[in-house]
Amino acid sequence: MKDKVRVAVVGGSGYTGGELLRILVTHPKTEISVITSREYAGKPVSLIHPNLRGLISLNFTNFSIDKISDKADAIFLALPHGVSLNYAPKLLDLGLTVVDLSADFRLKNPELYKIWYNYEHPYPDLLDKAVYGLPELHYEELKNAKLIASPGCNATATILALAPIVATKITDEKKFISDVKVGSSEGGAKPSEGSHHPERQNAIRPYEAEGHRHAAEAEQELSRIAKANISVSIVPHAVSSIRGALASAHTWLTNELEEIEIWKKIAEFYRGKRFIRIIRGNIHPYPDPKFVIGSNFADIGFAVEKRISRLTTFSAIDNLMKGAAGQAVQAFNISMGFNEDDGLKLVPLRPA
Amino acid sequence: MKDKVRVAVVGGSGYTGGELLRILVTHPKTEISVITSREYAGKPVSLIHPNLRGLISLNFTNFSIDKISDKADAIFLALPHGVSLNYAPKLLDLGLTVVDLSADFRLKNPELYKIWYNYEHPYPDLLDKAVYGLPELHYEELKNAKLIASPGCNATATILALAPIVATKITDEKKFISDVKVGSSEGGAKPSEGSHHPERQNAIRPYEAEGHRHAAEAEQELSRIAKANISVSIVPHAVSSIRGALASAHTWLTNELEEIEIWKKIAEFYRGKRFIRIIRGNIHPYPDPKFVIGSNFADIGFAVEKRISRLTTFSAIDNLMKGAAGQAVQAFNISMGFNEDDGLKLVPLRPA
Amino acid sequence: MKDKVRVAVVGGSGYTGGELLRILVTHPKTEISVITSREYAGKPVSLIHPNLRGLISLNFTNFSIDKISDKADAIFLALPHGVSLNYAPKLLDLGLTVVDLSADFRLKNPELYKIWYNYEHPYPDLLDKAVYGLPELHYEELKNAKLIASPGCNATATILALAPIVATKITDEKKFISDVKVGSSEGGAKPSEGSHHPERQNAIRPYEAEGHRHAAEAEQELSRIAKANISVSIVPHAVSSIRGALASAHTWLTNELEEIEIWKKIAEFYRGKRFIRIIRGNIHPYPDPKFVIGSNFADIGFAVEKRISRLTTFSAIDNLMKGAAGQAVQAFNISMGFNEDDGLKLVPLRPA
Amino acid sequence: MKDKVRVAVVGGSGYTGGELLRILVTHPKTEISVITSREYAGKPVSLIHPNLRGLISLNFTNFSIDKISDKADAIFLALPHGVSLNYAPKLLDLGLTVVDLSADFRLKNPELYKIWYNYEHPYPDLLDKAVYGLPELHYEELKNAKLIASPGCNATATILALAPIVATKITDEKKFISDVKVGSSEGGAKPSEGSHHPERQNAIRPYEAEGHRHAAEAEQELSRIAKANISVSIVPHAVSSIRGALASAHTWLTNELEEIEIWKKIAEFYRGKRFIRIIRGNIHPYPDPKFVIGSNFADIGFAVEKRISRLTTFSAIDNLMKGAAGQAVQAFNISMGFNEDDGLKLVPLRPA
Structure with a gap:
């Protein structure tokens, strides 16, 4: 044995x-x-x-x-x-x-x-x-x-940000944009022109902005949860970190909801999940990949701009770990x- | 004299x-x-x-x-x-x-x-x-x-990205999201907990995500151009650069448009403007603040995901210069x- | 119990x-x-x-x-x-x-x-x-x-670099310079003008260059090992990393020594030490704090410029861990x- | 014409x-x-x-x-x-x-x-x-x-730091160490394993530490000024900046000298030089390449540790400009x- x-x-x-x-x-x-x-x-x-x-x-x-x-x-x-x-x-x-x-x-x-x-x-x-x-x-x-x-890292970040939202059907189902910011390790260990340090450091560089492949798996998984066809556009941006991915998933609320209600829906969805942490605080009010570096955690949070019914859910992961x-x-x-x-x-x- | x-x-x-x-x-x-x-x-x-x-x-x-x-x-x-x-x-x-x-x-x-x-x-x-x-x-x-x-820097980035779009009325006028990524100099010279180097470097940190003030001036200017009430949500994110701001302005096309048509509308709108550069290329296809550092240029570009009619316009500035x-x-x-x-x-x- | x-x-x-x-x-x-x-x-x-x-x-x-x-x-x-x-x-x-x-x-x-x-x-x-x-x-x-x-972090890095050298008495005992490069976390969690991100990032900034306090404990420990009065000057420099300290300890060999002999003296000195790793390789020939981040390891290595009898020993630590x-x-x-x-x-x- | x-x-x-x-x-x-x-x-x-x-x-x-x-x-x-x-x-x-x-x-x-x-x-x-x-x-x-x-960039930084010192013969002429810290642009535009962003960012990495080529030209120029054979060891280190090189030139004073006397010797040596700035101040007491980025200036300064007669002269340049x-x-x-x-x-x- x-x-x-x-x-x-x-x-x-x-x-x-x-x-x-x-x-x-x-x-x-x-x-x-x-x-x-x-x-x-x-x-x-x-x-x-x-x-x-x-x-x-x-x-x-x-x-x-x-x-x-x-x-x-x-x-x-x-x-x-x-x-x-x-x-x-x-x-x-x-x-x-x-x-x-x-x-x-x-x-x-x-x-x-x-x-x-x-x-x-x-x-x-x-x-x-x-x-x-x-x-x-x-x-x-x-x-x-x-x-x-x-799963892919940008897909993981996007799905974790949107899963509780599509599950509870509180937003427009056709207009999800996941604006992702990622560190350089996501591109792998092979050097390239774009990964050369003088080019990559300080970049805020959109890439694959016309149809990122991870949308396919994100739509598959989100549609399954929503029991409906979900469309999502993933727009990744290379930023200066080495590790870390933040998905800012922008959506439009179909009904007015208090923040506490949104919080409850997300918390309920992820209840008991070992590696999910729901973020809501006054010093660090939103997820930031900085606080999960080296770990398997995914930090999930959100922001609402009521006057125009915009809801953004954020998920922060270490792209090499949870990603x-x-x-x-x-x-x-x-x-x-x-x-x-x-x-x-x-x-x-x-x-x- | x-x-x-x-x-x-x-x-x-x-x-x-x-x-x-x-x-x-x-x-x-x-x-x-x-x-x-x-x-x-x-x-x-x-x-x-x-x-x-x-x-x-x-x-x-x-x-x-x-x-x-x-x-x-x-x-x-x-x-x-x-x-x-x-x-x-x-x-x-x-x-x-x-x-x-x-x-x-x-x-x-x-x-x-x-x-x-x-x-x-x-x-x-x-x-x-x-x-x-x-x-x-x-x-x-x-x-x-x-x-x-x-103008404010995030407002400048947002307005420059969206002005040609609202002027030509090719998108949904109620659903503009300007997801902005900014360097640390935008916060000014006064130290704070959040600007402390070990906290700020490698951060990908949403801030003022529930209603950024620069939306007020952006809406004023964009509404003037559109001759209609424009709503825009600005969601800024602190990233690791010192200088630079990129606005990724996500919108939904109301009609199918070829890329060249969108390019023409933007180029026409900014024709003869000394500090605007329209970006469309194969090595660096989108604007990146990295390429305007130290200068007054604003680089403008865009990406379309046709299958779901998503248009993103990008504008890249040095927040201390054009911003x-x-x-x-x-x-x-x-x-x-x-x-x-x-x-x-x-x-x-x-x-x- | x-x-x-x-x-x-x-x-x-x-x-x-x-x-x-x-x-x-x-x-x-x-x-x-x-x-x-x-x-x-x-x-x-x-x-x-x-x-x-x-x-x-x-x-x-x-x-x-x-x-x-x-x-x-x-x-x-x-x-x-x-x-x-x-x-x-x-x-x-x-x-x-x-x-x-x-x-x-x-x-x-x-x-x-x-x-x-x-x-x-x-x-x-x-x-x-x-x-x-x-x-x-x-x-x-x-x-x-x-x-x-x-111990202090710069002292730890300096002592670990020099201990095998002073123990084996192969260099001039009065002329040790430990040129240390450190990340920003070494300064602690309290914000200051110098730690403000726009000031600290990209800095290559000497500090306390006229007599760094950690020299006192380094001299105490090195003198004990050498059974002689050792003088050492520690000159720290703030660089852009968050974590990490590298001591480059520059000394002058008093006799010609083959590299393998130096290697043996260092390896012998640290034999069986759980957290010391002796570095000698062709891809990464010298210690770099990058490879100990998050751990308690100290990586020790060296370089000799024979034509002028200069020996530099390097030690790399995570200043918050081994430091x-x-x-x-x-x-x-x-x-x-x-x-x-x-x-x-x-x-x-x-x-x- | x-x-x-x-x-x-x-x-x-x-x-x-x-x-x-x-x-x-x-x-x-x-x-x-x-x-x-x-x-x-x-x-x-x-x-x-x-x-x-x-x-x-x-x-x-x-x-x-x-x-x-x-x-x-x-x-x-x-x-x-x-x-x-x-x-x-x-x-x-x-x-x-x-x-x-x-x-x-x-x-x-x-x-x-x-x-x-x-x-x-x-x-x-x-x-x-x-x-x-x-x-x-x-x-x-x-x-x-x-x-x-x-000239080469590390040579320029080293020569500018040491020229006034060797000209005035105030230090041991055989024991000069120029510990140089450089940004990634010094390695040129061609990508390599070592320049790959995830490898290069946060590195504090010695390289060519056993005899850097720029020593040859530095010794030629410094010997000419000193009218004597000067030996200098240049030990470069890759740090996280893109632009900038700081030479910390460590030497040993042969006589006691007040700081003001050292300052005068350096200031006299560089009197009237358009691009040399002598640094001596209380907020930013030493040169830092950060303050010359984008310009042709070389900032020169120094620190003395009297108890052990150690003199360090610093020179800070933008490696792509003055370098x-x-x-x-x-x-x-x-x-x-x-x-x-x-x-x-x-x-x-x-x-x-």
Whole structure:
């Protein structure tokens, strides 16, 4: 009998992979058995992730799907879109629990992959089996899930901000705008012109402003909750932080509501959720990703401008945690029957 | 006969005051004759503004309204709201040209001061005489203007983003949201809990999210252009930059429009405007305040998400320049019959 | 029999206090029983430390020394210099273990308090009893210590960089310069002109450059190791980070030494030290505080310029962790007979 | 007769090239006639430098040395080391004034190129003709100079900090350490792993710490001033700013000197220098690059720790201005008989 679940991290040299390692290295019920990287195979993991010096002594290996089941019981795929889908069927056949952090299994409707991702999905049947790994919405389904499609970060921020609103149907259902501000780690570990420090620092730069892909999964999830077709436009902006994403979800109230009523609807919706914190205070009245850095929390709050019936809900996350690796481990924990917060009792840094 | 117009800067120790000095010290047609500061009277200006070491040898003085006309022909008031209004009438009587950078003369309707600023305006007649100092909208009125009410920075960003849209009536007129992201210099030179570096850096922090005051002047100006009542909600967010403000003005198109048509409407609206640059490109497709830092430019651009008829117009400014001191000098230049860009041929820094 | 040691944090609203709480809230063998703040007494701790929302439900209280022994077994004093010394004698009499994070008990020679801190030390006998809380140098003395004087951050960085060098006597003993670069959190939570975000961000600002106080404790500790009088000049510089301190300790080799020999001397000196990591690599060849953020690690490395016999040793710490709260808990753990890393198995964030 | 000197900028797409354009576009006596870029030939300059939108309408071209004399009277070479040297002889033959911003003509001793730059210099005779373009040291030689070797940024900062010290021989001549802190723009416009925003922001990262190349030119210039062999070790550190370099030059006084005497020696050395500002004040007592951003100023100051005879001189520059493009234009102005500050009356931004 094994003491610990052996986990593999595929794509371990990127930021999401690195964040998975940061979490899993102190997870009480897992043992990191394999860390793959095509680019750095054979090199020490801590060479690429100097934060892990002295904590992980493994080297990166090439990903060998044939031997993976000898070494791992569960596998996290931190790979680009369009790559994971080639591995998932076999990994499932081998009996591994698969947590995929790409978009490859997030959408239920295969047609949407053509529209938003420019490819024909080769395994549409797996889309039905995959569970969208947002535990606040899919807790029960995640139990014993074998294929978890971990949400995108801007989608997570947007969905968490809007879910209580669409569930309670207090706003115009066709006019949701999620204006998202994100740190630079969201773009991954690969350098580019736009991520070059002198270009990226001090930028307040809209990007993918004409139709951000995460709208597809956000609409899927919000429509499910609303039991209606929800349209949402996500407009992301690169700002100077490294970690953090704030969604400012602007909507229009259809009826007058007191603030306390809105507060109650949101609080009720998220009652008992381990990683949701509802913000309402006088010193720090709104969510700010600064206060969740390093943790799996999502802070949710709102503001109303009554004279024109504008409601904005805010959600603040650490894009690498609740927006990626943290949420993946949270969903994994549920699927394995662990405590939801195993490995995730990480307290946000302050100041950071 | 004087060679140069003598100008006084009242409230010269703050950031807006300092930025006026940075501009005026190389302005070809002005001479800085008086710089006041209650707090630093008697001390060298360059003690507080070390960037001006070797460039300005004046000391700060106390503001003495009785003697000001001996020393200055024009005066810039960089004072808090509710202070300038006490000085303006006398300064006008003394024959000075007054450029007020506070909100005290921006609104035409005195009732709005009660609602938005919590005071009864003591000189409602002056509100009629004051010219709202946004030269792109009020060029003709600014000629020979004696009292210029220089716009707020978030208002400037919002108005410049939305003016061509409301002028051409292509969107829903009741649902404008200007989601603004601003640098820390917008809060002024006085330290506070929220501006403390460890608190402010990496923040993505909504503030005044339930009714930002600049909405009042933005609605006034946009309604004038639209010849209709325009409602706009301004939701500002503090981000990590020092300088820069980006307004992302989200609206809903009422008719299908090709991008080129939208581009033409915006370009036509701003044709010939010295400090407006229309952005449409493949490497940097949208405005970013990063590319106007240190200059008086406002970069304007847009994005359309056709499937849901969402139009976002962006405007990017340096909040201390086009959002404050630069715009004030631009309006002053017009009022004095100078070239619109005297003292303002400042090229944006890159990278910055 | 108590399950957990009850700990009080006095001065809990500052950054060091907050960092102690971040650590102690997940410490397996302690229970936070009292958190004091003169300024915020009666208010929820999470109001001031929003990162701790949902994690700590205590309110701040006023510090009442008379009742403290009913509530706490150990006490952390996160107070300004000159304040702790008034409380320590009574707290010791009451039987509490005292961990003082101020400078009040760091120096053995009471004369030095007059020179460096401008006060006459009222309890010179306690200076003998206090243990300087740098576990890498005082591990044995810390066992059962009742009064721990936790080191200053710039002193910690300087001592850790130079200890192996002075121990092995390979350099000129009179010419040590520790050029330190530090983040803004080192200045504490109280806003000031210099910490105002627009002033502090992008600063590369020398401060206390004519005799930094931490030299006193660094010289005390380094002289003890060297068994000789060591002089060291600490020249700190404020840079843009929030967390992190790097000491670049410049020295002059008295004999030619191969790099491998220097490496061995440093590695030998720190053999078996839980929180020291010796850095020597090709991608990240020198220590950088970036890779220890959020953790108690100190990364140590060096560079030699042979042609002129210059040796620089570098040490990188998180100033709030190994430079303050983390080191305090580390020393506390040793004094209590706990594992040295209880509560400190915190993995550095990356990227951060 | 030409009204303006026609200038070409070769390598116009990088940061130094861009900064030259920012300066030259408002220079009263030059006309930018050619801007070359191998990578972007045919594309608008403002596509790569969005700050220059509306200010420069030229496209980049390929560099054609044969036709350059038809189009330009002077040429700025903003090219990598080892490239300029191939063009310079022909350009000089063609009668152009050549300002080279690489290291290719900075060193007088050709042997040093083998040691520090790993190449044999093909035109050692030109090294004699080239003038090291630091106007504070070579003003007279720069008049009518045809080949100007513009200094490196870390060398400029180091030389300016140490020149008055070595000239007056008040310190140990063998033990100079210039601990330099620099912003990210110093690394140029090309992205790399180390310049990736999530890696570079918040870094306090030593680099080239075992023998920085700029020591060669610094030692050449300082030895010339001292009329003695000066050794200096330059240890650069990457910090979070975009622009700015601070050299903290640590030295050991050989005699006791009052601060006022040191101040006088420095002030005397730099008397009448247009771009040098000597810093001595109570609010901002030391130089900080923050206060020269965007300008050609170098701020010089110092600190003494008398008890151990340590003297640190500081120099603060904008690495793209006084450290590169600004200084190049300053030297060019002198060579052409223009005012030293033509095009350089740029006031530092504050805050920035």
